[in-house]
Amino acid sequence: MLRTLAGRLGTFAGAMLILLFTGGPVLMSLTGSLVPDRVLFDENKGLLDEGIRFDNYRYIFTGELPDSYQQAGANRAMISQTARQVPFALVNSVQISFSAALLALLLATPAAYMYARVAFRGKKLTFMFLILSPLVPTVALVTPIYMTIEAMGLLGSKLGIIFVHAVKAIPFVVLIISVFFRKLPVELFEAAQLDGCTRMQTFLRIALPVALPSVAATGLFAFMLSYAEFMFSMVLSGDSGSRPISVVMAALARNTDVSWGLLNASIFIAIVPTLILVAMVWRFVVEGMLRGAIKG
């Protein structure tokens, strides 16, 4: 009885600790976005002494200045117009990440099938090369990739970022899906061969339909890799028309001239859709990936 209680308390304490580090920042952002800076920094005032205000959200979505900055003599340098890019950058991020994930799947799924099921010369070497390529530090690749995208005339476009994000996701997608293809029973492919299927038909009609949940889960993983990527997004995007949310958030968070309220409101707007998406699909991601690992 005592042991069960101690176990439960331990679990509760562990869960609370995790919640503190995951939910804590979200709660802090929400609070900071609703409370004016003057209250936030005044140790003599309670957080809710002046009530909550939605000024910062109003500014981000409509451009109307927070009330305290409309007063005569207010220094408006702390109001960063970059915050107004947040909603549009979210849309950019979704477009870029979705396209990058789709492109990565289109290119990597057949490759994963080949590595898992077909013997060809140089298979081991190219597979190792592909799988180990993410070990190269991103910073080392910035200049050559920048120059390649520049030469392609895609600098400052979403397409350039999509290409790079897709290429970055391919090793992971190949690795995860090839594990799944390897676990499929060999009899399945032998039967397809006996029925006269070509290699491509076997892939499209037999392997792919069976692997679809894993492919979709891996696609979500690629989506998230792209959504969170910063370095290439920063150097390859040119203006707000192509700039994803990771870059806009960096612009706000790393600029000390942005008011805390505005920064917190932007953080909250940026993370809430992500949190909802992750909460909705994470179960499928994990299930899909586990299926690849334990099937057969």
Added chain:
Amino acid sequence: MKPRMKAWFGALAIAGTALTAQPALADVKLEFVVWNYSIDTIQDNIKKFEAENPGITVNLTDYTWPDYQDSLLLRFRGGTQTDVVYGGQDWLPAWAAAGYLAPLEDIAPAETLDALKKDIAGFALSDMTYKGKLYGLPYYADTISFLYNKKILEEKGIPVPTTWDEVMAASEKLKADGMERPIVYEYNQELPNFFDAFVAQTYSRGGDLFDADKKAIFDNPENAAYQQLQWLADAFAKGLVQPETHESKIIPAMNTGKHAFTIVYNYVLAAMNTPGEQALAGQFALAPMPGSAQSTLGFTKFYAVTAKTAADAERAEAAWKFVNFMAGKPYKVAERWAAEKGLGFGQMPLFQNKDVIDAWQKWVDVPTLEKQVASARAGTWTEWTVIWSAYFRPLLAKAMVGEASVAETMKAGAERWNMMQARFAK
């Protein structure tokens, strides 16, 4: 006139009209690269420029401030078309030496430049000059200021200090009266501001860290920098200083009423005096930097034209028109930044501009600031200053809090500077 002749004249007239109807410049699309501060305002300024200059369009690209220099270097090295950029006094020697930027003398009419130079504050002109050539016109310029809480000093009957000894005496009096730490100081060895503030204090004593040949001379105990570091170490040792890691933390700290003095860039005063946001807004004022010279350090960010653009006559002409619109007479764009955003400026006539005065007098005494700006000096910017400063700042930080002696710190800093100077000279 015969019909055939009429037709010829008609054709010639049409051709002539078509030729003369061409704009002075063929269509040019300038690539303007900035760090992302107030992009909407920049875009609006660009629209106004385009309306006044048919045939020239401007495409704006912006990067985050911390990544700006690296991103821009990537563009320079990658050959990405880049025409006009935001430059900075600290980057200029390296960028100009590498051949990335062009002197304005190469693309602008000499008489226009001369007229503009006369209006620019001395420190700003120096910040934008490399090897005797002018590389930009000011976008934004500011000085480090000595700020104090008027109300506290009035209540305690303390006159505004005019020397560092008076600052020490006033702080000791305030401490004796119960104010635990009268001075708030931006203490962060990672920040270039940390070194800038120290240089400003040295200038206020009428000294310099370097001689005319740019040799380090601050290891001499008679040097103003040496004396000021000793002063800071004494102030820390007496428990008079509240260190804060960033200027953004100094704003709320001063607004607690628990501190009376600070040394920061002038724009911090604007934030400290923002009514509605700051509890003690209106209580803070700027005093001339204490010391015999009452000088300070200024910095300048500026519009610069790339060497690649300067080499193309058509683009160079368009780029100069753009730079002149953004920073030249009648200083409308600089006035807008100053009045709407509180940004400092290098164009001295703006101190007489009614709109600027109306906007600024709400948070600063404009004549005092004008005097401060007029007497401000530029930093010593060389190809190695940024690297050396990163080495020296941690030493400076240790000496202030008594973890290293002033003599050892200054000796090590001076030796490193002179060694780097010799190395770069080779």
